[in-house]
Amino acid sequence: MSGAATPAAPTPATPSPAGRAAAYVRSLAPAASDYRDLxxxxxxxxxxxxxxxxxxxxxxxxxxxxxxxxxxxxxxxxxxxxxxxxxxxxxxxxxxxxxxxxxxxxxxxxxxxxxxxxxxxxxxxxxxxxxxxxxxxxxxxxxxxxxxxxxxxxxxxxxxxxxxxxxxxxxxxxxxxxxxxxxxQSLSTVSWPEVAWSLGIVAVVAVVMLLAPRIHRMLPGSIIAIVLVTAVAALLQLPVxxxxxxxxxxxxxxxxxxxxxxxxxxxxxxxxxxxxxxxxxxxxxxxxxxxxxxxxxxxxxxxxxxxxxxxxxxxxxxxxxxxxxxxxxxxxxxxxxxxxxxxxxxxxxxxxxxxxxxxxxxIPLAALAGVLMVTSTRMIxxxxxxxxxxxxxxxxxxxxxxxxxxxxxxxxxxxxxxxAVAAFFALRALARSSGVHREELPGPAEPGDERIALFRLEGALFFGAAERMLERVGDIRGVEVVIIRMSQLQILDATGAQVINELIQALERRGVTVLVKGIQTRHLRLVTRVGAIASLRHQNHLFEELPPAVEHARSHVRRAAATR
Structure with a gap:
């Protein structure tokens, strides 16, 4: 017995730009939900x-x-x-x-x-x-x-x-x-002895504001202080x-x-x-x-x-x-x-x-000055x-x-x-956390391995760290093949990608074959756009795994040795 086909659930309609704009405006407006707990x-x-x-x-x-x-x-x-x-x-x-x-x-x-x-x-x-x-x-x-x-x-x-x-x-x-x-500048216009009354008001306000919370945390020290000094100033007709x-x-x-x-x-x-x-x-x-x-x-x-x-x-x-x-x-x-x-x-x-x-x-102005002086000290x-x-x-x-x-x-x-200063220090720390490390080739050593250099890039390769990588790898001498491991590279910007391109071009001009291993998918598009992939001697010099890259490098060294 065959049952009736279950109708497919309707696909939600994609909101129009006007609908999305209206929804966003509503999200910025007051709503009854603001008072649901009232x-x-x-x-x-x-x-x-x-x-x-x-x-x-x-x-x-x-x-x-x-x-x-x-x-x-x-x-x-x-x-x-x-x-x-x-x-x-x-x-x-x-x-x-x-x-x-x-x-x-x-x-x-x-x-x-x-x-x-x-x-x-x-x-x-x-x-x-x-x-x-x-x-x-x-x-x-x-x-x-x-x-x-x-x-x-x-x-x-x-x-x-x-x-x-x-x-x-x-x-x-x-x-x-x-x-x-x-x-x-205001010190030059101080008038004595009137200044004593103003300073006295400030002192009273400060003392009351500091003592009130110690008596009870809910006591409004500023109001009590202002009422007190205002009453005294009015009764004594102080010149403030x-x-x-x-x-x-x-x-x-x-x-x-x-x-x-x-x-x-x-x-x-x-x-x-x-x-x-x-x-x-x-x-x-x-x-x-x-x-x-x-x-x-x-x-x-x-x-x-x-x-x-x-x-x-x-x-x-x-x-x-x-x-x-x-x-x-x-x-x-x-x-x-x-x-x-x-x-x-x-x-x-x-x-x-x-x-x-x-x-x-x-209310004396000195009383308000006292309130703000205490308030400013409490901010610190x-x-x-x-x-x-x-x-x-x-x-x-x-x-x-x-x-x-x-x-x-x-x-x-x-x-x-x-x-800006914080960003500078953050970028410096990020640059220091990046690294270019030369590693030993995996597996048993073979003749000619000394002609192969394996470098691992890790951390961040961006404008703040790219030049160091270029110097570290570009100065290598006495090798015929360089393998660049990029699988552990977390951050790559346009400057870093361009430096990789320049590095590949510089090594290839010196007759050094460059193999690239493990470019992450999120970095591949950028590296391709700046021309780094095109700078490789052959499209087969791009590898996903390290063992094939090492074997290719060793075969290249063996062929070069056989022709010498």
């Missing part, structure tokens, strides 16, 4: 959001003042960018807003172009970051070596500390945009500068200036801001994924979210935003598990703007520095070079140069 985690998210909001308040104020944009700009950034990045970003626990690294970049830009350029720079940078996400460049941050990240962090911490020196002394910053020079009047609500959105005359000189600064925003946000998201149990992050979506956050912040007069590692860590430790925690943190800050603007206005981990410096000599050099360039010149150049 019913279980909402209490923890609420507590974490309030906790992060308390921690973020003094930082938002301080970063706004330190950048030159003003305290209100820092708050607007934390509120607007905080919500937009939480909704559109690629991490469930990332908290975004103004950060110290961004302040370091924005300070010179604002000093050179005025506060009015901030919105245009933010808009341009935001669009660039969105474009980077749309082009799937999110995973590029994984190529930044650890010593570069740590050197960059150390340099940022030093600059943030130096930027607070004028406010800590109760004086005005120097004219220079260089943090070290500006800090030194304060934040000043703040708006009692969010400003109305306005379109930044987009004329070519305004945009052209800001394209370079905007590119720097965009690069920093992308790097810092992705690093923060990666740290968040490593310390939380909420799953991996989507790097491309994170860039899109952070770019949109900077664009939205620019419309409201805020600063470009990035993911904030410290606030994100507080969020995770406090129980945050969904994006709602970051949204709650932003809403809490909005409540402060609406209700407490009058109180915030009387002595244990981490010892680990990096004590790991390898090359890693120590990369770390030190990155840190020095960050402090002395430019943040983005520091990262690029740090990566």
């Amino acid at each position: 019913r279980r985690t909402w209490k923890g998210d609420l507590v974490a959001g309030v906790t992060v909001g308390i921690v973020a308040l003094p930082l938002a104020l301080a970063f706004g003042v330190s950048s030159g944009a003003g305290a209100a700009s820092g708050l607007v950034t934390a509120i607007i960018a905080g919500v937009v990045a939480a909704v559109f970003g690629g991490s469930n626990v990332q908290v975004s807003g103004p950060t110290g690294a961004m302040v370091v970049v924005l300070g010179p830009i604002i000093a050179a172009n005025g506060v009015g350029a901030l919105a245009t720079v933010g808009l341009l940078a935001g669009v660039m970051v969105v474009a980077a996400g749309a082009l799937r460049l999110g995973r590029a941050v994984t190529y930044i070596p650890w010593p570069v990240i740590e050197g960059f962090t150390l340099g940022i911490a030093v600059i943030i500390f130096l930027q607070q020196v004028p406010a800590a002394l109760g004086t005005t910053p120097g004219e220079s945009t260089h943090a070290i020079v500006a800090a030194l 500068a304060t934040i000043g009047e703040l708006p009692t609500g969010l400003p109305a959105p306005t379109l930044p200036t987009l004329s070519w005359d305004a945009v052209a000189p800001l394209l370079g600064p905007a590119l720097t801001v965009a690069a920093l925003a992308a790097i810092e946000s992705l690093l923060s998201a990666r740290v968040a994924a490593s310390i939380s149990d909420t799953g991996p992050y989507d790097a491309d979506r994170e860039l899109v979210g952070q770019g949109l956050a900077s664009v939205a912040s620019a419309f409201f007069g805020g600063m470009p935003a990035t993911g904030a590692i410290a606030r994100t860590a507080v969020n995770v430790r406090s129980g945050g598990r969904t994006r709602v925690a970051a949204i709650v943190h932003a809403l809490l800050l909005a409540g402060v703007v609406a209700v407490g603007a009058t109180v915030v206005a009387v 981990s002595v244990a981490t520095i010892r680990t990096v410096v004590g790991s390898t000599r090359s890693d120590a050099i990369v770390f030190i070079v990155t840190a020095i360039i960050t402090v002395s010149f430019d943040l983005i150049y520091a990262v690029l140069i740090g990566i």
Whole structure:
């Protein structure tokens, strides 16, 4: 009895380019799945959001003042960018807003172009970051070596500390945009005995922030310190500068200036801001994924979210935003598990703007300087520095070079140069791991074997190691046949393949027969394209196994001996 034929399963249709593009756009957009755990985690998210909001308040104020944009700009950034990045970003626990690294970049830009350029720079940078996400460049941050990240962090911490020196002394910053020079210039305008009050405020803030976690890890030391010194300064009417009047609500959105005359000189600064925003946000998201149990992050979506956050912040007069590692860590430790925690943190800050603007206005600037000085010192981990410096000599050099360039010149150049130096050492190590070894012929020795040279190539044969192989094999003398074993060669680039071609041609011109054994399939096409196979005396001089190649070499030597 014959059964009916089972119909073949339908072959899935290949998505059209438009369909793939639509699917990719959907992957970058918010989805209901972002909040699937909210019913279980909402209490923890609420507590974490309030906790992060308390921690973020003094930082938002301080970063706004330190950048030159003003305290209100820092708050607007934390509120607007905080919500937009939480909704559109690629991490469930990332908290975004103004950060110290961004302040370091924005300070010179604002000093050179005025506060009015901030919105245009933010808009341009935001669009660039969105474009980077749309082009799937999110995973590029994984190529930044650890010593570069740590050197960059150390340099940022030093600059943030130096930027607070004028406010800590109760004086005005120097004219220079260089943090070290500006800090030194501010010393010439110190006014005694008023400086004692500012330094006293900084000292009190530092002591309270350092002691609070020892009493209880959840105590918001920065808020306690600011409330304490603000109350004392107001009661005693101390002669110290304060934040000043703040708006009692969010400003109305306005379109930044987009004329070519305004945009052209800001394209370079905007590119720097965009690069920093992308790097810092992705690093923060990666740290968040490593310390939380909420799953991996989507790097491309994170860039899109952070770019949109900077664009939205620019419309409201805020600063470009990035993911904030410290606030994100507080969020995770406090129980945050969904994006709602970051949204709650932003809403809490909005409540402060609406209700407490009058109180915030009387906070001494020296208190904010103290907060950032303590924050910058906490960014420096002595244990981490010892680990990096004590790991390898090359890693120590990369770390030190990155840190020095960050402090002395430019943040983005520091990262690029740090990566370049790390790449140099990596290529050097890879070149040293490659080898060209002369081996004995397998099996019992036969007459004429001294006229045959067997070389084994292993590791990597690329532009950094190819010349050494050419010298090692090309200088061989007193042989009639050279066998090149390539089966253990792992990496081969165009330079390496061309050197093999040059080597074969040079040996053949000297009358030395070259046999090639074991070219891997993945290397064969490249070697053929550069002409190495065609340079062999005969197409039969290409072997898959060593014994036939050795036997062919011995027969060649025997024939040559018979003709002499």
